[in-house]
Amino acid sequence: MPRPPTMEDDMRKHFFRHGDSDPSLYTEKRNCHLCQIRSFPTHEDYPITVINEVDDEPLPFDFRFINEVVLGEGVEPAEDSFRSGCECRKDELCQFSECQCLGDVEDSDSTRTAPRGKIADYSVEESRIAQRKDVYLFALDKFNDPDSLDPRLSQPALLVDGEFMSGPTRFINHSCEPNLRIYARVGDHADKHLHDLALFAITDIKRNTELTFDYIDGVEEDEDDLSNPERLKEMAKCLCGSKSVGDICGEQRNHLRIRAYSLGQPAIPHFPTFPMMAFQILA
Numbered sequence: 001m002p003r004p005p006t007m008e009d010d011m012r013k014h015f016f017r018h019g020d021s022d023p024s025l026y027t028e029k030r031n032c033h034l035c036q037i038r039s040f041p042t043h044e045d046y047p048i049t050v051i052n053e054v055d056d057e058p059l060p061f062d063f064r065f066i067n068e069v070v071l072g073e074g075v076e077p078a079e080d081s082f083r084s085g086c087e088c089r090k091d092e093l094c095q096f097s098e099c100q101c102l103g104d105v106e107d108s109d110s111t112r113t114a115p116r117g118k119i120a121d122y123s124v125e126e127s128r129i130a131q132r133k134d135v136y137l138f139a140l141d142k143f144n145d146p147d148s149l150d151p152r153l154s155q156p157a158l159l160v161d162g163e164f165m166s167g168p169t170r171f172i173n174h175s176c177e178p179n180l181r182i183y184a185r186v187g188d189h190a191d192k193h194l195h196d197l198a199l200f201a202i203t204d205i206k207r208n209t210e211l212t213f214d215y216i217d218g219v220e221e222d223e224d225d226l227s228n229p230e231r232l233k234e235m236a237k238c239l240c241g242s243k244s245v246g247d248i249c250g251e252q253r254n255h256l257r258i259r260a261y262s263l264g265q266p267a268i269p270h271f272p273t274f275p276m277m278a279f280q281i282l283a
């Protein structure tokens, strides 16, 4: 029986074959995770890669790196007529010729002016309980408020799910001494409930450094949890290995299987957003 492919096999194939323009390699290249990461428009300026440092298991074959948000069933973006934001990924485009965010444009598809003070029409057609691995879930709850007049913000927050498709951020581990910080980035106020997750470097990051952010940044620890030994046992032990937090962090960094690494030279000043799939959990 042929042995299953390893991460090293995938890398070899990529580095030895995928620079080639041979049309017969089209499907192989389309399924290649490294080709997918390298095709991100931001890759030239902020190259990163993902590496499995624990064993040789490759990324799941059906996992896809995506560069645009894919909305789950029942998640609706606001109507075009309520939009008021900017979707420019590069500052230069916004400041100069190509940005359509500052007023009406002829092409109706990209009109970005919105009547102020109105709430976008929004409906969730289908309720469902998501059966997902919570290790890849991230709540888009930055602007949620049960008292909000906007029904999209008073409902339970949308979640992004990076299990089957996402940007490379899905592989960024937590650290108590992180080199990135996560921010909510609102491209369009009409879709505040669908905001992006933007990661910015908070220190110069040298080439080949593991990228990390603080998963619980800004969220207060629940005092009851911390003083409850039963609850503490259930909570995952942090393996970031950070020295400054003493016993809380283990030294078993090698247990963090797949990690994202900067390939920037010599530092990345900021880091772009990488969308994941957004969906709604209604219990």
Ligand SMILES: C[S@@+](CC[C@H](N)C(=O)[O-])C[C@H]1O[C@@H](n2cnc3c(N)ncnc32)[C@H](O)[C@@H]1O
Residues within 6 Å of the ligand: 134, 135, 136, 169, 170, 171, 172, 173, 174, 175, 236, 237, 238, 239, 240, 256, 257, 258, 259
């Ligand atoms: C978004 S994934 C990060 C990628 C993950 N290392 C992998 O191989 O798929 C988040 C999961 O990674 C693990 N993880 C990330 N940082 C960790 C840390 N500092 N300590 C322990 N586990 C961590 C946890 O299982 C967490 O739920």
